[in-house]
Amino acid sequence: MTFGVYQEKLHYEKTNPLLWLYDKLFPLPAVCPVCMKPQARLGVCEKCRAEVLRKRSMYGQCKRCSSFGVYSDACRNCREWPAYYRGNIAIWPYQGAYKQVIKEFKFHNMPWLADALAQEVLLYLPEGYELLVPVPLHANRLQERSYNQSELLVRSLSRMSRMPWQNCLERVRDTPHQTGLGRAERLQNLHNAFDLHKGVNVQGKKIILIDDVFTTGTTLLSCARVLHQHGAKEIASCTLASGQARF
Ligand SMILES: [Zn+2]
Ligand SMILES: [Zn+2]
Numbered sequence: 612m613t614f615g616v617y618q619e620k621l622h623y624e625k626t627n628p629l630l631w632l633y634d635k636l637f638p639l640p641a642v643c644p645v646c647m648k649p650q651a652r653l654g655v656c657e658k659c660r661a662e663v664l665r666k667r668s669m670y671g672q673c674k675r676c677s678s679f680g681v682y683s684d685a686c687r688n689c690r691e692w693p694a695y696y697r698g699n700i701a702i703w704p705y706q707g708a709y710k711q712v713i714k715e716f717k718f719h720n721m722p723w724l725a726d727a728l729a730q731e732v733l734l735y736l737p738e739g740y741e742l743l744v745p746v747p748l749h750a751n752r753l754q755e756r757s758y759n760q761s762e763l764l765v766r767s768l769s770r771m772s773r774m775p776w777q778n779c780l781e782r783v784r785d786t787p788h789q790t791g792l793g794r795a796e797r798l799q800n801l802h803n804a805f806d807l808h809k810g811v812n813v814q815g816k817k818i819i820l821i822d823d824v825f826t827t828g829t830t831l832l833s834c835a836r837v838l839h840q841h842g843a844k845e846i847a848s849c850t851l852a853s854g855q856a857r858f
Contacts, residue, residue, distance in 0.1 A: 644715075644727055645708045654727045659708075666704050670855075676828055677701035680855040688794075688828045696835040696846050700735050701825050701853030713823055713851055717760045725760075729767035732821070732849050736772060739817065740847060743769050743776035746822040746834055747805070749785040764851070765821045774819075779811045780834055797829040805837045814842035825853035 642649055643656035650656055671682035675698045676689035689698070703709040716724040745761035753759055762778065769776040784804045792800060807813065820834050825848075835846040 639723055644712050644724055653723075655731055660731075663703055663709075670704065672701075672853075675699070677825065677850070677853045678855065679704045679853060692828075692832060693836075693839070695839045695843070696832060696848075697737075699825050699828060699831060699848045699850060699853070700737065701850045702731050702735060703852040705824055705826075705852040705854045709852055717823060718756070720757065722758050722760075722763050725763040725767045726771075728851055729764050729771060732764065732768060732851065733771050736768065736774075736849060737819065737847050740819045740845075741774065742779075742813075742816050742818045743772075743774050744779045744818050744820050744834075744838070745776070746820060746830060747778065747780045747782045749782040751785050752782075761822050764823070768821065777811065779807060779813055779818075780805050780837060781808050794827045794829065797827055798833075801829055801833045805834050807837055807841045811841075813838055816843050817845045818843050818847075820846060820848040822848065822850045823852070825850040 639653040641652050643659055644653065645655055645659040648656055648658075666679070670679045672679055673681040673683060673686040673689060675685045675692070677699050678686050678688050678701075685692075703713075705713070712724065712728070715721050716728060743765045745759060745765040747761075748756070748759045765776045768774070782804055783806045816838075818838055820831055820838075822831060825831065831848045831850075835848070838846055
């Protein structure tokens with residue numbers, strides 16, 4: 612997969628007077644959301660980007676699923692993935708200040724972080740795909756949180772990359788939290804948890820799934836499986852962060 616092509620296509624919506632007015636009325640904090648250092652506008656600073664590169668070389672990252680702590684082409688998390696699921700790209704290690712930003716975005720009603728976070732994903736979005744799809748939340752969780760963080764990321768990414776997006780998947784079972792479950796238990800927990808929305812056609816499509824955090828990959832694998840069963844040709848995924856690999 613090659614990266615970075617969408618960065619050049621980044622386009623700020625300067626021509627929309629309503630967006631301009633909104634920005635003037637409700638200015639976003641002009642800081643780096645990771646280190647909180649003041650700067651020209653809200654966005655991850657070069658120092659924090661460089662720190663991620665350092666962590667990548669220090670811990671290693673699985674070439675297929677981006678789990679940190681692995682120097683290999685495939686790890687326990689992704690070894691058994693089917694060929695149609697090409698791989699996951701994770702930007703940050705799920706730790707420290709990076710983890711904190713994601714938690715704030717997800718649980719503390721800070722949807723306005725979406726653009727700054729999507730900007731980081733944009734740098735690594737793989738080439739050759741045609742549709743962005745968010746990992747869905749169950750309706751109960753959506754009501755709790757008021758927004759789906761993955762969908763917000765997708766909306767921002769779509770605007771920045773000019774790649775279309777679609778809410779193809781629905782979460783049909785409100786599964787218990789995955790935290791604390793092993794890999795096999797997670798897969799069992801997610802069995803038949805996702806389905807394709809009625810009337811959606813993904814036949815022959817090359818799709819990038821978007822989620823906030825990659826832990827063991829079972830959620831993304833379950834989503835990829837549903838898309839594949841409905842005829843999608845190829846699936847990759849991008850997440851803001853990934854955890855440490857489990858051995
Ligand atoms: Zn920073
Ligand atoms: Zn892996």
